[in-house]
Amino acid sequence: xxxxxxxxxxxxxxxxQGFHAATTQGSGMEFxxxxxxxxxxxxxxxxxxxxxxxxTGDWLVRLHRTRAALPVCVLLDLSAxxxxxxxRRKFDVVEAFVAAAGFSARRTGxxxxxxxxxxxxxEQVWLPVTHARSAVQTALTRLExxxxxxxxxxxxxxxxxxxxxxxxVFLVSDFxxxxxxxxxxxxxxxxxxxxxxxxxxxxxxxxxxxxxxxxLADPETGRHRTVLMRAGLRRRWIERVAQRRADLCKCFATHxxxxxxxxxxxxxxxxxxxxxxDDEHAR
Amino acid sequence: MSLADRFAGLRDAxxxxxxxxxxxxxxxxxxxxxxxxxxxxxxRDAFDFVVTLDVxxxxxxxxxxxxxKETSRLNYAKHTLRQVxxxxxxxxxxxxxxxxxxxxxxxxxxxxxxxxxxxLLDTLDRIDxxxxxxNASEVAKGVFWxxxxxxxxxxxxxVLFITDGHESPPLNPVLRPxxxxxxxxxxxxxxxxxxxxxxxxxxxxKPGDVRGLIVGVGGxxxxxxxxxxxxxxxxGYWGADEVMQIDVITAGRTGSAAxxxxxxxxxxxxxxxxxxxxxxxxxLKDAYLAGFAREVELGYHRLSDPAxxxxxxxxxxxxxxxxxxxxxxxxxxxxxxxLLVIAHVPALLRIPRARSLGRQAGKRFSRT
Amino acid sequence: xxxINLAFSEPGWLLxxxxxxxxxxxxxxDTVNYSWLALVPxxxxxxxxxxxxxxxxxxxxxxxxxxxxxxxxxxxxxxxxGKGAEIVLLLDRSRSMDEPLLPKGSQPALYSGRRGESADLxxxxxxxxxxxxxxxxNRPDDLLALVLFSASPIPVMSFTQKQDMIQGAITAxxxxxxxxxxxxxxxxxxxxxxxxxxxxAGSRLILLVSDGGAQLEPGMRExxxxxxxxxxxxxxxxxxxxxxxxxxxxxxxxxxAMESAPERSLHRFFEGLGIPYRAYEAEDPEALKxxxxxxxxxxxxxxxxxxxxxxFDFATRCYAxxxxxxxxxxxxxxxxxxRWP
Numbered sequence: 001x002x003x004x005x006x007x008x009x010x011x012x013x014x015x016x017q018g019f020h021a022a023t024t025q026g027s028g029m030e031f032x033x034x035x036x037x038x039x040x041x042x043x044x045x046x047x048x049x050x051x052x053x054x055x056t057g058d059w060l061v062r063l064h065r066t067r068a069a070l071p072v073c074v075l076l077d078l079s080a081x082x083x084x085x086x087x088r089r090k091f092d093v094v095e096a097f098v099a100a101a102g103f104s105a106r107r108t109g110x111x112x113x114x115x116x117x118x119x120x121x122x123e124q125v126w127l128p129v130t131h132a133r134s135a136v137q138t139a140l141t142r143l144e145x146x147x148x149x150x151x152x153x154x155x156x157x158x159x160x161x162x163x164x165x166x167x168x169v170f171l172v173s174d175f176x177x178x179x180x181x182x183x184x185x186x187x188x189x190x191x192x193x194x195x196x197x198x199x200x201x202x203x204x205x206x207x208x209x210x211x212x213x214x215x216l217a218d219p220e221t222g223r224h225r226t227v228l229m230r231a232g233l234r235r236r237w238i239e240r241v242a243q244r245r246a247d248l249c250k251c252f253a254t255h256x257x258x259x260x261x262x263x264x265x266x267x268x269x270x271x272x273x274x275x276x277x278d279d280e281h282a283r
Numbered sequence: 284m285s286l287a288d289r290f291a292g293l294r295d296a297x298x299x300x301x302x303x304x305x306x307x308x309x310x311x312x313x314x315x316x317x318x319x320x321x322x323x324x325x326x327r328d329a330f331d332f333v334v335t336l337d338v339x340x341x342x343x344x345x346x347x348x349x350x351x352k353e354t355s356r357l358n359y360a361k362h363t364l365r366q367v368x369x370x371x372x373x374x375x376x377x378x379x380x381x382x383x384x385x386x387x388x389x390x391x392x393x394x395x396x397x398x399x400x401x402x403l404l405d406t407l408d409r410i411d412x413x414x415x416x417x418n419a420s421e422v423a424k425g426v427f428w429x430x431x432x433x434x435x436x437x438x439x440x441x442v443l444f445i446t447d448g449h450e451s452p453p454l455n456p457v458l459r460p461x462x463x464x465x466x467x468x469x470x471x472x473x474x475x476x477x478x479x480x481x482x483x484x485x486x487x488x489k490p491g492d493v494r495g496l497i498v499g500v501g502g503x504x505x506x507x508x509x510x511x512x513x514x515x516x517x518x519g520y521w522g523a524d525e526v527m528q529i530d531v532i533t534a535g536r537t538g539s540a541a542x543x544x545x546x547x548x549x550x551x552x553x554x555x556x557x558x559x560x561x562x563x564x565x566x567l568k569d570a571y572l573a574g575f576a577r578e579v580e581l582g583y584h585r586l587s588d589p590a591x592x593x594x595x596x597x598x599x600x601x602x603x604x605x606x607x608x609x610x611x612x613x614x615x616x617x618x619x620x621x622l623l624v625i626a627h628v629p630a631l632l633r634i635p636r637a638r639s640l641g642r643q644a645g646k647r648f649s650r651t
Numbered sequence: 652x653x654x655i656n657l658a659f660s661e662p663g664w665l666l667x668x669x670x671x672x673x674x675x676x677x678x679x680x681d682t683v684n685y686s687w688l689a690l691v692p693x694x695x696x697x698x699x700x701x702x703x704x705x706x707x708x709x710x711x712x713x714x715x716x717x718x719x720x721x722x723x724x725x726x727x728x729x730x731x732x733g734k735g736a737e738i739v740l741l742l743d744r745s746r747s748m749d750e751p752l753l754p755k756g757s758q759p760a761l762y763s764g765r766r767g768e769s770a771d772l773x774x775x776x777x778x779x780x781x782x783x784x785x786x787x788x789n790r791p792d793d794l795l796a797l798v799l800f801s802a803s804p805i806p807v808m809s810f811t812q813k814q815d816m817i818q819g820a821i822t823a824x825x826x827x828x829x830x831x832x833x834x835x836x837x838x839x840x841x842x843x844x845x846x847x848x849x850x851x852a853g854s855r856l857i858l859l860v861s862d863g864g865a866q867l868e869p870g871m872r873e874x875x876x877x878x879x880x881x882x883x884x885x886x887x888x889x890x891x892x893x894x895x896x897x898x899x900x901x902x903x904x905x906x907x908a909m910e911s912a913p914e915r916s917l918h919r920f921f922e923g924l925g926i927p928y929r930a931y932e933a934e935d936p937e938a939l940k941x942x943x944x945x946x947x948x949x950x951x952x953x954x955x956x957x958x959x960x961x962x963f964d965f966a967t968r969c970y971a972x973x974x975x976x977x978x979x980x981x982x983x984x985x986x987x988x989x990r991w992p
Binding site: 296299300301303304307308310311317320378386387388389391394399402413414416417435436514612617619624628 | 711744807
């Protein structure tokens with residue numbers, strides 16, 4: 001099972017001890033300041049040097065911030081397009097990611113939850129945020145036998161299902177919906193740290209057939225299109241996909257987030273590098 | 284590239300085809316075969332008849348209606364035949380003949396109906412009472428004559444004799460027509476015994492050697508017979524005193540001594556027919572014709588509508604297997620059509636709603 | 652040009668025509684899923700091709716339906732010009748025609764038999780019919796009509812070129828014996844009647860074949876004169892001379908009684924009509940043959956007639972269209988990509 005490392009740039013508000021910097025005071029390495037012993041009666045933390053220097057002559061106690069756990073949530077788009085199978089099935093990639101996310105959250109000591117949506121929230125797939133060690137298995141079991149269908153409108157409701165506390169939200173989708181909708185979705189999720197995981201397949205873009213007649217069907221709308229594939233159209237197609245990628249990046253940037261593109265198999269290390277600030281997957 | 288490789292390529296290409304494409308391909312092959320206009324040599328039933336129309340004056344009695352207008356028996360019979368003609372299967376042959384006096388006159392020997400439809404209709408339209416060459420109507424003799432004509436033509440045509448059965452002069456019941464297989468082959472009818480059975484209608488063939496139908500036309504009630512001059516102008520109706528009310532034969536010859544009576548083979552006097560005084564009126568002699576038909580082994584059909592006559596004429600007993608080139612194109616094209624319909628109704632093909640791209644399309648979402 | 656009439660021989664098949672709309676409904680078959688069609692660049696060529704293929708499929712099915720329904724152009728009359736004439740055959744159906752045509756000089760008494768069947772001699776009627784049927788078979792452009800006459804005229808068929816019908820009518824004349832009386836005047840009237848109210852399309856001819864003459868009443872003569880002249884009808888009389896009878900032309904030494912014989916007086920009447928008239932006396936089979944070949948040689952003016960352009964069957968064309976359509980569809984099928992590379 002793959003594991004990736006993640007971190008956030010804000011302080012977690014969780015009460016539970018964890019890995020992330022938090023606003024909670026307690027046992028920890030991070031020094032905050034001094035307080036009179038009368039208020040914080042923990043004699044183990046008496047800072048003698050500071051007390052001696054104290055003009056008031058009070059005994060001062062060192063205050064530290066503790067490290068807290070953080071809710072990690074996967075918000076999964078289960079619209080029909082996510083059922084696309086090209087070079088590999090998108091859903092396999094999704095499952096691999098959910099497994100990795102859940103596993104990583106457990107290893108980091110964070111709570112893990114799963115929310116899936118197509119036209120509405122898929123309640124039977126919903127896994128409320130939990131610290132249970134079995135969360136990964138539960139999530140994967142619930143994804144078993146699920147067939148992506150319908151559109152992506154349900155994602156907009158998802159914010160009501162997310163934890164109230166600020167969480168790390170992996171928004172897993174192919175983002176095959178209008179930019180307006182993406183914009184409002186990101187607005188809705190502004191309270192959380194959103195990491196867009198863009199699941200695309202090589203067959204959607206680069207690996208197009210060179211020539212032939214194709215009757216395309218859109219699984220979400222049921223629409224058909226006949227395409228006479230040829231060199232010119234193929235080039236325009238690839239350009240259009242690249243343009244879409246650029247548009248998505250721009251839209252994410254305005255919402256102060258960077259997308260993580262999965263064009264083939266999911267690689268946990270690449271995601272770790274993403275959290276380290278490496279931009280290779282955003283382009 | 285070797286030939287085998289080429290075929291392997293073709294095979295792969297065909298294997299890659301969807302069911303719809305395969306069906307289209309088969310339909311294409313069927314249609315291409317149809318372009319060569321293949322035919323299947325077979326036979327189908329055809330019906331050959333020499334149609335004899337009674338054109339005696341009793342046939343001018345108005346006891347039918349066509350579209351609400353009164354019309355004569357002859358016209359109604361012609362009207363019916365006009366409808367029957369196009370309904371006969373192609374390959375059937377129809378000839379026209381007319382009956383008056385004691386004989387029939389063949390106008391057109393049987394010819395194929397489909398090719399000569401308009402010509403046959405034209406001749407039928409021309410048949411009317413003016414063609415009659417005498418004012419007499421010895422129906423039984425006419426039927427025999429028509430049977431002989433058919434034999435003389437040498438074909439296997441059926442006889443279709445359309446008449447009202449009105450015998451004029453009337454026929455004494457003792458002179459009922461008989462079939463005489465023993466008599467010598469000869470003239471119109473056989474003179475058997477000069478003194479006794481003269482003029483008794485006799486058929487000189489074997490019973491049943493000519494098939495056919497006697498078709499009765501006319502109403503049930505007695506009606507006056509219009510009298511027409513040779514050019515067809517009406518001259519009122521026939522009066523009771525203008526027609527013979529008893530048969531001439533049993534009444535004795537004019538030249539005979541008064542009281543001389545006809546005797547049968549045993550020498551007994553034959554009962555003279557009692558005059559009914561209705562011989563100037565006419566109705567369909569249904570029972571007489573039916574009985575007569577039974578005796579000469581012809582069918583009897585009472586004319587009521589074209590469909591009925593067509594049914595009677597196309598009875599299996601009159602069928603002749605005529606060579607026929609069945610059009611196989613219809614079969615090929617209809618199969619092609621059905622294949623294309625199936626090809627365009629996915630429910631019939633049992634294909635999945637849509638195929639997915641890619642290699643693993645077949646087994647998506649089944650985790651192992 | 653006249654509008655092309657089309658007809659169906661089996662219109663019942665047209666009920667299946669709506670099925671031809673099936674390909675226009677976008678039903679799933681041969682499709683591959685693609686996640687988002689908005690990613691596919693708009694391409695008018697592809698769109699047009701998609702519609703074209705669907706329309707072709709619909710057209711194929713429609714064409715098959717039309718073929719099955721037996722689309723055809725019914726036979727249509729067309730004006731043609733040929734060499735020949737409009738000829739009314741006026742045949743004597745009297746019983747005397749059943750007698751054999753004896754070579755000149757034979758005595759009728761030598762012949763004893765009833766209808767020529769015992770002798771190896773052909774009856775007059777039979778010979779006339781045989782020659783006429785050869786005559787018509789050799790002259791396909793002629794329009795022939797046929798009138799029989801005995802006590803009353805019996806018009807059998809009006810002008811036709813259908814050999815079947817002509818031969819059928821001529822054959823029919825040989826079945827059964829002849830009728831007893833003859834009324835040549837009404838026969839001629841009935842024959843001339845065929846030309847009445849008929850547009851003049853070529854030379855008109857009555858070909859009278861009889862073995863006797865007739866005394867015509869003055870009234871009948873007048874009617875005949877009028878109708879023959881008005882319709883510009885030529886008259887050919889093939890007189891089949893009975894054994895022992897005198898010819899129609901006067902010979903030296905004929906008595907007055909012979910001069911007033913019916914055939915003589917009829918001949919004179921015809922001559923006096925002022926219409927093209929020819930008389931042939933056929934005394935033996937050879938002469939009869941000569942007379943008929945004469946007619947066929949002389950009457951070869953242009954004639955305008957209506958020919959029935961035979962029915963044209965479009966079914967094969969329909970199937971051809973369908974086959975070509977199927978070929979296109981199949982070619983498209985071979986081009987179809989059903990798997991991504």
